[in-house]
Amino acid sequence: MKKLELIKIVITVLLCSLLVVPIILSNHSWPTHARNYLLANAQSDTGATNTVSAIYLGYRAMDTLGETLVLLVSVTGTMAILVKLGKEQTDEETTSFSLTPEKRPTNRLRTHLLETVASKLGPIVLLFGFYVMLYGHISPGGGFQGGVIVASAIVFLALGTEVKSKLTSTFVLSRIESLSFLLLILASISGVFFESGFFGNPIKSASSLSANFIILLNIIIGLKVGTSIAVMCIAMMGGSHDH
Amino acid sequence: MIIERILIALLFLSGFAAIVGMRNIIKKIFGLNLLNASVVLLFILEGSRIGNQAPILDADITNMVDPIPQALMLTAIVIGVCVSALSLALAVRLYKATGSLDIQVITERLQREH
Amino acid sequence: MNILLLSLILALGVYALLAKDLLHSVIALSAISMLSALLFTILRAPDVAITEAAVGAGVSTVIFVWAIRHTQRRDKEEP
Numbered sequence: 001m002k003k004l005e006l007i008k009i010v011i012t013v014l015l016c017s018l019l020v021v022p023i024i025l026s027n028h029s030w031p032t033h034a035r036n037y038l039l040a041n042a043q044s045d046t047g048a049t050n051t052v053s054a055i056y057l058g059y060r061a062m063d064t065l066g067e068t069l070v071l072l073v074s075v076t077g078t079m080a081i082l083v084k085l086g087k088e089q090t091d092e093e094t095t096s097f098s099l100t101p102e103k104r105p106t107n108r109l110r111t112h113l114l115e116t117v118a119s120k121l122g123p124i125v126l127l128f129g130f131y132v133m134l135y136g137h138i139s140p141g142g143g144f145q146g147g148v149i150v151a152s153a154i155v156f157l158a159l160g161t162e163v164k165s166k167l168t169s170t171f172v173l174s175r176i177e178s179l180s181f182l183l184l185i186l187a188s189i190s191g192v193f194f195e196s197g198f199f200g201n202p203i204k205s206a207s208s209l210s211a212n213f214i215i216l217l218n219i220i221i222g223l224k225v226g227t228s229i230a231v232m233c234i235a236m237m238g239g240s241h242d243h
Numbered sequence: 244m245i246i247e248r249i250l251i252a253l254l255f256l257s258g259f260a261a262i263v264g265m266r267n268i269i270k271k272i273f274g275l276n277l278l279n280a281s282v283v284l285l286f287i288l289e290g291s292r293i294g295n296q297a298p299i300l301d302a303d304i305t306n307m308v309d310p311i312p313q314a315l316m317l318t319a320i321v322i323g324v325c326v327s328a329l330s331l332a333l334a335v336r337l338y339k340a341t342g343s344l345d346i347q348v349i350t351e352r353l354q355r356e357h
Numbered sequence: 358m359n360i361l362l363l364s365l366i367l368a369l370g371v372y373a374l375l376a377k378d379l380l381h382s383v384i385a386l387s388a389i390s391m392l393s394a395l396l397f398t399i400l401r402a403p404d405v406a407i408t409e410a411a412v413g414a415g416v417s418t419v420i421f422v423w424a425i426r427h428t429q430r431r432d433k434e435e436p
Contacts, residue, residue, distance in 0.1 A: 009264040016259050017252075024252045024285060025245070030293050035309045043300055051298040051307070052404045055314040067318045074325035081332040085339065085427075132407070140299065140403035144321060148411040155419070225321075229416055232328065236423040250363040254370055261374045267432050269379060269424060276386060276417070277370050280393060283409070284363075291400040298401075308401045316405050324412050324420075331424040338428040345433075 047211035048137040057143075057214050064217075065188065068224060072181060075228045082235050119160030126153035133222035137211050143218040147225030154230040158237065170234055173227045180224035187216060247288060254281040266345050268334045272327060279323035286312040362396045377432050383421045390414045 042051050046058035056064050133146025158168040166172050258281060261274025290312035298310040338344055341352045366389050373385035390413025397406035 005264075009260060012263050013256055013260050017256055020255060021252050024255070025248050027245075030289060030309065032293055032309075034311055035293060035307065038298075038310060039300070039304070039307060049300045050404075051300060051310040052314050052317070055310060056317060060314065063315075063318055067321060070322055071325055074329045078328050078332045081336055085336065138299075140297075140407060142404065144317060145404070145407045145411060148408070148416060152411065152415050233416070233419055236420065246360055247363055250360070250367055254363075254367050257367075257370055257374065265374065269421075269428070270374060270382075270432070273373055273382060273386065277373075277389075280366075280370075280389060283405075284366075284393060284396070287397055287400055287402050287405060288359075291402065294401070296401065297403055299403075313402045313405050317408055320405070320408050320412055324417050327417060328420050331420055335424055335427050344428055 046214065048214050050137055050140065050142070052140075053136050053142050053214060053218075057217050061188070061217075064221065065184070068181070068184065068221065071225060071228060072177075075232050078232055079235055082232075115160050115162075117160075118156045122153055122156035122160055125156060126150060129153055129222075129226070133218055134215065136218045137214045143221030144225055146218070147222040148229060150222065150226035151229035151233065154226070155233045155237075158234050168230075168234060170231050173231045173234075177224055177227040177231065180220050180227070184217075184220050184224065187213075187220060248285075251281055251285050251288070254284075266347065268337065268344050268346060268349075269331075271346075272330050272334065275330070276323070276327060279319070283316045283319055283323075286316050358399060359396065362392055362399075366392050366396075379425050379430055379432060380422075383418060383425065386421070387414050387418045390417065 038051055038054075042054045042058075043049060046054040048054040048058065129146050129149035129152075131146075132141040132149055133143060136142030136146065154168060154173070157165070254277060258274045258277030261277065262271050265271055265274065290309040294306045294308040296304055296307045298307045298313070300307075334344070337349060341349050343349055343352070369385045369389050369392070373382040373389070376382045376385070390409055393413065394406045394410040397403075397409060
């Protein structure tokens, strides 16, 4: 019955396009009030020169809290399914591409290129990730971007070296993730005690220091995002047996 | 201007057709990724019409791009990758339980076990 | 320039859905993320470009390759 299925798919796509295509193709002019207000007031309200950072860490910090929560829930769910899968397999199947030469399958296309390049590039990418995280308030970058780059660097280090260090063990990384989430909650409550409301800037009075709150939030969010994505990737590669 | 919107609408519809029509579960998750990418492209494209400078407040900036769609799309990209990761883990679990990636074969085998 | 990049993205998207080898589709999705990051830089959105490049070509490709490795690599048509 392939023709019947094809007709059903075509009717569904036509109905969806009736709803969606007029929205995409509409031609109204984009309003400019928000852009003009932010051009004049973003630096004096939050202390950041990067306007996008000022929005998602200053004016709409509640969205950032929600997104961090979604990341936490999804990584927890994925790890729960992964650990159950890992218990049903033998060791040789899962750890066959990240460890010592004796355990690797013999294959003449398999060279030492991966280990050499990844182990040399790992610390450089880690340094770059911390730079992007810390300078997020005056140049493009910020917590999320730096965090994902730090996660990539941790995956490089796990693939490249054979030494089991504390930086690439899931035990230490998951503890850092939980600690970062706790620090995020504490930093958001601290605004209440200094008369700025929930998620408000507690050091608003001194105008030269008010960007420090955004730097602190960037560091906390970067550590959280980085370690949670690194834990998920290392568990996928099979390295969650060694604590 | 209108051609770019038509291309983005075609990308959206092809992602939707993949979710509805493909029989392999991993191809359906590819379609979810394409839907996400098309919506992000639409917002950034529309927000960039009213200016021609990047939204970093230097000394002499007069005509910057709207920064609000960019802040919203940062959140959308991260949430998209979270949804992909969780759905892929569920797809692998389904494969280990039934032995196939075809959605009709999976439905039949799960119904037989009841 | 925008139209050229968007039509390349559409062509790669359709190829990713119709390929028989799933690894080819994953590489096509990674290429879509790279072209999107280039398009965001042209449209004056540097934060979104860094995020899309790091997330799309890094994390997303890794999780897709893991999923293909633990299931089948070819898209078999069962009758």
